[in-house]
């Protein structure tokens with residue numbers, strides 16, 4: 222009887238060892254599969270990374286030279302006007318190529334490159350220029366102690382409106398002005 226039991230236990234033991242061996246083998250081959258998948262995913266990720274970096278560099282190289290501020294820096298203006306914002310009005314002082322008419326309205330020539338030298342005397346304001354249809358054409362911040370250059374060429378003669386674009390106190394909404402392009 223004992224030898225029969227020993228035989229059964231031995232058989233079970235051998236079976237168990239085979240079963241464990243088979244299990245370990247199948248697990249390790251599954252891990253190998255996962256490793257291969259992981260590797261291919263990493264490869265795709267690397268390719269995408271290189272592609273996206275190249276795309277980003279390409280887009281920056283193409284669009285940066287057209288950035289308005291960089292273009293303004295290399296523009297030689299034909300007309301220069303100082304702009305001062307204070308609560309709650311705009312003051313224009315022609316420096317070159319512009320003039321004030323008899324009632325003090327700023328007159329700018331059409332088709333010439335105008336440079337506004339924009340600053341503020343009290344708090345921050347926003348210098349926004351609109352055409353007769355109410356479309357914003359260009360804008361820059363007016364800051365105390367700092368002069369912002371804003372370069373724009375007005376093609377169409379007409380009356381243009383300046384609105385303050387930054388809340389600057391109780392009179393903010395009446396801080397408007399107009400100039401003419403002739």
Ligand SMILES: [Cu+2]
Pocket residue numbers: 306345346347385386387388389393396
């Ligand atoms: Cu303002």
